Amino acid sequence: MSEYLSRAMALAQDAAKLSLRFSEEIVDNALEFGLDTPGSFYNNAEFNLMNVRKALNSGSDKEKIVAMKRLLATIAKGLDASEYFADVVKNVASGSLEVRRLVYIYLLRYAEQEQDLALLSVNTFQRDLTDSNQVIRAMALRVMTSIRVPVISSIAMMAVRKLAKDRSPHVRKTAALAISKLLRLNSSLKEELIEVVSEMLSENSPLAVGSVIQAFRTVCPTNYDMVHMNFRRWCLMLGELDEWGQIELVKLLTAYARGHFLCPDTTTTDSNRNNKRGESNGLLDPDHELLLKIIHPLLQSRNSAVVMCAVSAYYHLAPASRLESVARPLVRLMRTNREAGYAALTNILQIALRRPEIFSTHMRSFFVAASDPPFIRKLKLQVLAAIVAPDTVQILVPEVANYTQSTQEDVAVGAVGVLLSCAQRMRESTMDCFHSLVLLLDDARPHVVNEAMRVIRILLLDGSVRDSQDRRSVTLYDIMCYLVRRLDRCTTDAARAYILSLVSEFATSKFGCLHALDVLRSAVRSFKDEKDMTKMQIIELCARLVLLRKSNISNSDTDNKDSSITSGRNGNLFEVLQRHSEILYDLQEYLFTLARYDVSFDVRDRARLLRALCPLGGDEAHSEEMPQVLKLSEELIGYGSKQILDNQTSVELRKSIAAQPKYMVGSLSLAMDHRIDGYSPLPDWPATKPEEIDRGSFSVSASHAPQSAVDVPGPGGSRAISIAGISGRAQPHSSAAEYSTPRSVGGAYDDDLDAFLNSEEDNSTSARMLPKFIHGAQSLQKTAVLFQQSELESDSSFSESDSDLEDSGSESGTHSNGSEPETKSTDQDTETGSDKTDDESEEEAEGESEEERSGDENENNPFISTKSVSLSGVGFVENQLSGTRSNSQPAIQQQRSGSGHIGYGAGHNSDDEVHVQPLIEGTSKYWQ
Amino acid sequence: MAVDSIFILNNLGAPIIQKHWCDDLCIQRATLVVVPAFTRYLQSVQSLDHAEPIWKAPHGCVCIHIQRKELIYMGIVSTEMPPLEVIELLDGVSQALTEYIGQISELTIKENFTTIYQLLSEMVDSGSAVTTDTSVLRGLVPVPSLVNRVIENVSGIGIVPEKRPNVNTSSTPWRAQNIRHSNNEFFVDITERIDAIVGANGSVVSYDISGDIECKSWLSGMPDLLLSLNKPQAMDDVAFHPCVRLSKWDNERKLAFVPPDGQFKLASFHVSADTLERLLPLSVSAITSTKDIDNTIELYAEAGQCGNRTVENISVRVPLPKQAYNIRVQCKMGMHTVSNARSPEVEWTLKSLKPGDRGARLVIQYFVRGNGTNSSTDRSPPASSPAMQSASAAYIGFEVGGFSAASIKVDSLKVLRESYKVYKGVRYVTKAGSFQLRF
Known part of the structure; x- marks a missing residue:
């Protein structure tokens, strides 16, 4: 019992002692931290600075520590604490390591401002450089070389020289790190530093190699002569280095390999790398092979920076057929966390644009999750658009169609872009995509509607819809009727402009023949309520119709044979235009007058240009020049559409054709898409086979590894890779799935009308189209009837001025469904079209001079100026003007229920949400 | 090739810790221009995780940041340096801090700022990463003194004045030589x-x-x-x-x-x-219906294919559209909360769900304010897209042990x-x- 008691007593005493000591410590700490709420020491640091000076000069380490902490807290908050520099420097030789560490931090922050005082500390550092503890030596060297005081650079240089041969790899590492700092401090030391680096390159400790290579890359990055002998040794060491060392080494070896091995893909040098890739022509240089083999395991690193570095090396060095192995690691990076995912995605996109096939099996990883932040969503959608392939499109289209209904507007807009890509590349999915897009026009969000309409327009123009398999279910006529019908409900400027532009694009199709003029009339009526883009489209639609009319006249004047073909080609449009040329000219005059006084200078500009190209009826004072002007303007306006198309659709495609990204994969420059300071591009592959170089031996010589560490036969040893047979071993030759590049769109365009018109033959199939389409078509047919009626009226009102019209009017009925002559002439058109675009540049030059002349004439022409004066009297009061006009044009009044408003390819609009290209290639150039 | 500065900011964007490796001019630029701009940017985005991790700052700088717990670690870069290296470095800093400090918050950062400074000066030298391996760092920087001393007091070992720092230079830098444990x-x-x-x-x-x-x-x-x-x-x-x-x-x-x-x-x-x-360990299904402005979401949860284990810690988050009001929630089993911070959100939590448990159900009803722009002009579509105004997804969390x-x-x-x-x-x-x- 007593035993128990005594033991209990002892226990209690122990406990009491312990608690006493504990409470003492707490009091100590409380003293240190001011016994307040947590964090208050940090918060109140700058208010307690008055005693700092005294404390720093006192003998107690504890007080010094508290004082230093106060100063550091002040620094941490971004406040100035430099006035205590003198007092702090004195403590640099303090016996307490803790004090010294804090002093170093302070010293580095303010040494640049107090250079003279900072010199006081140098002696201490020099003493520490000989300390027996490797950490102290390293720390002294690190701090000494980090002080940005140029005066000490020579002393620091000596220290680096000395410690570069230190027996501790930790110190050697610090010495290597110091080299780049010294170079920054004093660039005249460069020669000396190169010397030191070249000695250090034989470093064998995995701990220090990375830093040595970093030093090499800062001091003399292109001095590859020093690399040759170390190449193989480094390759073998790569696996043992720490992660940051691996990054440095891979970067160096990548740059080296680009300069010293032949390009693995024989066709890489020419720009279309997409076409013939994959044949690595047998064997690579054995060292090249070794490098690739050795970098491959880094793709499995846990460190995302190492993985990206390895991916970059593979992308820039490996034969195209082996690139597949980078996809999986990249997708893994994407999943790790938000930030790394973003960085990985930016690079995935760049690679996917060029090599879509390697990601196609990972497509589901790029599906947008509702929780993805906007920047991830955007990139994922872009990647999806890039990697769509025939075997995945069936999954992708419904998924993306789902996105278009997303509550996140940017997802919906992005999804439209993916649909475009699917529709353009995969014929079998085109109609699915097209239907989804058409449904989107009902969306309440303006951006979505605009984007959908933009894409619909591209699909109609580049012939994707026409070429799709089940195209016969829908005819161009139906689609156009539906779209024009939508003008009534569509409120957004860009979408309206796109629809109008389609009308003028297809002015010569069946739709155009029946309704183009009507659409124009309706559009002119609402001109004043439209926004800029739509206004410009209306002007251009008008100009185009006038032009078609005029070219008809001039053709029939000059060459009868020709005119028969042309009239065949544009068939009943000419008939209609001819019959209603007065209405057309009146509309034109009215419209151009309105536009001339428009608020927007873009609209005024466009109107002025187009007026010069196709003058009003009254402007024909200079009719002797008409044929040329006409020819020119026909080229510009008529074939401008083709050029737009080339520009617009291929922007996305051309991007993918650019063989290499502008910057190295993984670099910051690539992420920011502009050159960041310090970016050094990879060298190009050598054109000729470099001569044989001795790249050193594979053995790791033990000359420089005096460290005493017990060598565990652990990872280090067993990671060494057997070299035998590397060169001979054939790599698995994954067949680089020949990816069919999206066809070039421009060439196919000319057949468009042809096919569309052909497809009109079986109108019965249109029943398969969406009911909405039919509805649209029906109502348009009704409009057409109205149109006919109004024609009669307007004919009667204008018949006095032009009696010829009646004859041709009677013919129009016979032409309206004759598709044979149309098809023939389109072929003709194709030829002329291509001819003309060949001479594009010439024409542009010509166009300019022509423009100037007519512009000048406009200014000098007394007729025009008087007219504008007379108009300005009426014109500025718009109501009055339109009132006057409507009296003379009953047709406009009549067509209340008309379809809408027209136009095409708006002009120099800098608004980046809207990507309508200028109608005429030359236009913007001319006016800029 | 280097990071100019590293900042640790709180979730409002106010800097707590800053460390620089560049010259004075650069420091001024960072503190006076870049960080205020970055803070403004953080406040301007819809929510913190909508901030781009690689952000183009004024004066040709780039701010690369990561968000861990409630803190933001941000590096300023003005020369070429692969963004992932910066992200990985910041991630390393954050991990090292977690090891040294434990629970990381603005408060603990403020309490241990000296340790953080020491860590940063060991981890980064002149702006490039030296090491992010915590086992190496532990040899170089002592674990915070307060913790150390408490440990020393409790374990009864006398106070060692100062352990000499050392670094493991063997071929297994991640493992020290003489480790002893009584229980292996x-x-x-x-x-x-x-x-x-x-x-x-x-x-x-x-x-x-x-x-x-x-x-x-x-x-x-x-x-x-x-x-x-x-x-x-x-x-x-x-x-x-x-x-x-x-x-x-x-x-x-x-x-x-x-x-x-x-x-x-x-x-x-x-x-x-x-x-x-x-295999879906938890099967959740939803029925949504919309009548005029009245929306209903019914959610059913059931343990799925999970090898007859109990599904635990189930949480279902349903973000509702901004225009939602008059939110009524009924749930059978579990608890639900409705938060209305930025936009309304319903969270449903269930402690556990055994296989065969049926009837876990959540019904959310809410009204949606009409969108003013849709009904005004005659041109606008008669019915706006339903996607505009309804919830689109539920985020589900669960855990199945064993x-x-x-x-x-x-x-x-x-x-x-x-x-x-x-x-x-x-x-x-x-x-x-x-x-x-x-x-």
């Missing part, structure tokens, strides 16, 4: 995360399993471990801790390694899709080179990663 223990935790998107009709849109093998090692000496898994071929993409010998994995599909001491992540893996059965969705198991764990007896333990957990149900 080794634990393996295999955590699998299911990333899935489930469509409205119950179809699985995308499905991925990735996982981590985490270990806790308290072994003496220099043990060499050999871990074999039942079906390593199912892992198609594996990332390893540097201690793992890759050649062994490539040849035999076994993990051979000398473990670091303490807790570490041995490997993370991704399960290849073709060997995968698409269950592996990809059925990856540890076959054996052998300890070589050491003769003592080792207590081994294995645990399996399957969690929801990014698991979403679309309506």
